[in-house]
Amino acid sequence: MIKVSLIGAGNVGFHLHAVLQKTAGVEIVQWYNRTKSSLALHACATNITDNLSELHEADIYLISVSDDHIEKLSTLLKKRKGIVAHTAGSVTINVLKAHENYGVFYPLQTFSKQKTVDFNNIPLCLEANNSHSLKLLQQLAGCLGGPIHSVDSVQRKALHIAAVFVNNFTNHLYSIGASLCQEHNVPFSVLQPLIAETADKIQSLSTLEAQTGPALRKDNTTVENHLSLLTQEAHKKIYSLLTTSIQQHNG
Amino acid sequence: MIKVSLIGAGNVGFHLHAVLQKTAGVEIVQWYNRTKSSLALHACATNITDNLSELHEADIYLISVSDDHIEKLSTLLKKRKGIVAHTAGSVTINVLKAHENYGVFYPLQTFSKQKTVDFNNIPLCLEANNSHSLKLLQQLAGCLGGPIHSVDSVQRKALHIAAVFVNNFTNHLYSIGASLCQEHNVPFSVLQPLIAETADKIQSLSTLEAQTGPALRKDNTTVENHLSLLTQEAHKKIYSLLTTSIQQHNG
Structure with missing residues (x-):
């Protein structure tokens, strides 16, 4: 049985708690958050605390707090025998070097509290x-x-940057698609099969093979036409920059 | 039985042929392409031609050629009783107005010849x-x-522009992710579950609810850190522009 002490109740901590509490071979000995109230709903099944000096011994202390706070918070865990590990993509392992045993446990996924995820x-x-x-x-x-x-x-860190491109930025492109639908009174659901297929395609094709559209075809008539129809300056800029980048990248 | 004459063998024409030839209630009476050789593989099951004056009568003539050629090609179908329809996102129905019966049959999806699609x-x-x-x-x-x-x-046309954002541009973001993985000797497969979840998320959450990441959190330390690590100027520009746009869009 691996004893885990969870520290933090942001999106990652929330989902780690959800999965670990039902994972065979793992026991959540405690869940810390600086505001105890956000853990209150889980007080029945999990020992919760807002006091780090009250932390029980554990095999692994999993720190899921904002990047800026990992180092400082970890110093409060000094002299613990267990492994002190953070879950952040962009933070070097070295912020934990004051400890005897330390590491990183980074789940590469997008986490929102409203959406369940499958850790498999x-x-x-x-x-x-x-x-x-x-x-x-x-x-x-x-x-x-x-x-x-x-x-x-x-x-x-490189993976975290890549994740920003394929998730954060991609979701923003979806939001531009949604706003164009709204502007023209078309349901966003019309775009959802395309969004699903776009993601599915690169499970079997390279991104180069999967690329289609006016930028790739150097169809400047359509590109100009699209630019003239976009009403928001930010959308025009993004359209132009990504069109140029596709054309440079695909030679 | 609806008799369909298919015109064009690009990505859309190719997939329309594949699905229509196995669809009950539909008969492909002919498949035209200006170069017959690209249809040769299908000559056994489908009547193929590269001569428009040889076209048989059909209930619907589906024109799937490049946007610039639709109008001119359609004039060669004048005086046909059947419906002349094109399959393009960005071309107005009016380019077909010389006909008695005309329309648009636009499948909103990304088509590559190497990847099968499910018309359902x-x-x-x-x-x-x-x-x-x-x-x-x-x-x-x-x-x-x-x-x-x-x-x-x-x-x-608005849907077609939205499709460029959520498909063409998104796939380009995937390709940037892939190049970052390659540069740092990490398999691209590490990103694939994130890509799948990003698309899956907006089937149940709004794009606003699904947005996460340093841009949204206004975590400027991470943003600056990421920018300093990107080695390609094009990637830096895209990172900056999309970060700014996320921050403006999400208030």
């Missing part, structure tokens, strides 16, 4: 300061069932 | 010059099983 499909990117720590983090990751990758802090 | 999930956006034409186009669309929408030429 979530890659876990692991890094640790020694083989003992790596082994235990791998064991915890193994309990969750998804693919496990050993990545160093530089690779993880 | 492809919205068909229809427009026609009279109720007779609309009814027959609806009947053909109904045989394919997907959702049917009546949209006028302005709405269809």
